[in-house]
Amino acid sequence: MHAIEAQQLTLTYGENSIYENLDIAIPKGKITVFIGSNGCGKSTLLRSLARLLKPTNGSILLDGQAIAKLPTKEIAKRLSILPQGPVAPEGLTVLQLVKQGRYPYQSWLQQWSAEDEEMVSKALKATNMQQYADRTVDSLSGGQRQRAWIAMTLAQGTETILLDEPTTYLDMSHQVEVLDLLFELNVSQQRSIVMVLHDINLACRYAHHIVAIHDKKIAIQGTPEDIITEDTIRTVFNMDCQIIQDPLFGTPLCIPFGKGRKVNEQEQASSNLANAAMVV
Template sequence: MTLDVTTAAEAATGSPGAAGADRSTNRLAAHGLGLRYGNRTVVDGLDLELPGNAVTAIVGPNACGKSTLLRGLVRLLDPAAGTVTLDGSDIHRMPARSLAKRMGLLPQQPVTPEAVTVEALVRLGRFPHQRMLTPWSKADQAAVEDALTRTGMAELRDQHVDRLSGGQRQRAWIALALAQDTDLLLLDEPTTFLDLRHQLDVLDLVSDLHAQAGRTVVMVLHDLGQAARYADHLVVLKDGRLAASGAPADVLTAELVESVFQVACQVVPDPETGTPLVVPRARSRRAAAPAGPTAPTVPAAPAVLER
């Protein structure tokens, strides 16, 4: 979830950096950012600043560049144009190990090593903090224990990850990120393939990590209501460009939803939280039920069979 294989390989050759950055900063920004796959431009000329010490949700239609942007923000994809900065410093000029101590990525459908237990997976999060010939320390184990406890996975530490439910697997990967002890967590569609209960469990956990542990979180979501409910800051992409950004209450309007998603809707206050809730207009309406009490149904007379 957190330390992608590419980042891990870079970290192994990088020089150690200072840990424990001030979590009131952690400002990621893109400046004229262009990202491509081969000759295909996915993100084009993007200028964007994400607030530190906040939860940001990135939303937009399928194939608009959300996941690509996340990969560019964590240096897994080299920019074709522009730069990405973390607290004003170009991330491509930062030592790999320093960057791995500050940010981690949960990709879509992370690949679990075969027959690995929950605790063994979470211990991988300590990789950026290890050096050659350095023994496993009490601090390393304490970080693992804290991560297992925070995610509610301590009792499942000896279970194989590939035998867990979808929600439990997501929690195991989030525990790996916590053990890595990064200031920034970037999650690419962390609720994909989860039922509603497990979606809310994961989002509640992310919210708690921000509120209790001071993590800055950036996540890609599809559900606009969930994004508005759980995020302090909303980024809306369309065709690889920035359509809008800001507080959900300021950004999420019926006009924007129709323009970006081509869906006519109403935006009303969520009855639970007061945050914006998108209610699509019905494309086909059922016949309205009578307003008053209905007459009792009279059973049909039995059919008479002629001989």
């Protein structure tokens, strides 16, 4: 069974068609990353999978069930979404933010419980945010703030987590910090994680499954090793590049040529020599 499936999905914005008759299946227990050029609809597709956008036609299945027919609180217990650049109210502490993840479990009959307390504690520990619990969210660094929001989604206790560009506005070290955290959550807890990322090389490094979006459709999808090729990058991003093997992780590594600077023969020879050395 897949974590999420879209069947014959049609999405429109006003009179503009975004996707028509799109089929996609998100592997369960894996990390899936959406890539594509700006404005191609990656975030729109992610939001539709979380039922935040109503499709014009088609259906979305969550664990094999039609998401349109599920109660909102039931969905929130099985799927969580972290939008791009979330903003917390001024003065809200990390602990208060993380507690918001337990909202789907609250009702007039069921108030805050020992289980809620345990889930919040586990989420803070998993994200290494215990020492910041009493700090206000707006006083944290970018990486810490993102980990606080991820802790909130973990406290929600869902098997599937959707994240829209979780590394946006973060420097390189904090990008790796956040992605390492998500990778560890996938390994240790078998969470199904779906992300939108702009960095192709980070997508290749952390994803089990990549979905490349182009021209209102799925251009290609599969493992990074199978689909990230020079032809794919040229088709999806209209960019020439060279694909080599990441010397540390063995995943595809995209080296863009750029349009303003050409590679001369000496640089190309050095590149070929380096590639040969890595293969050896």
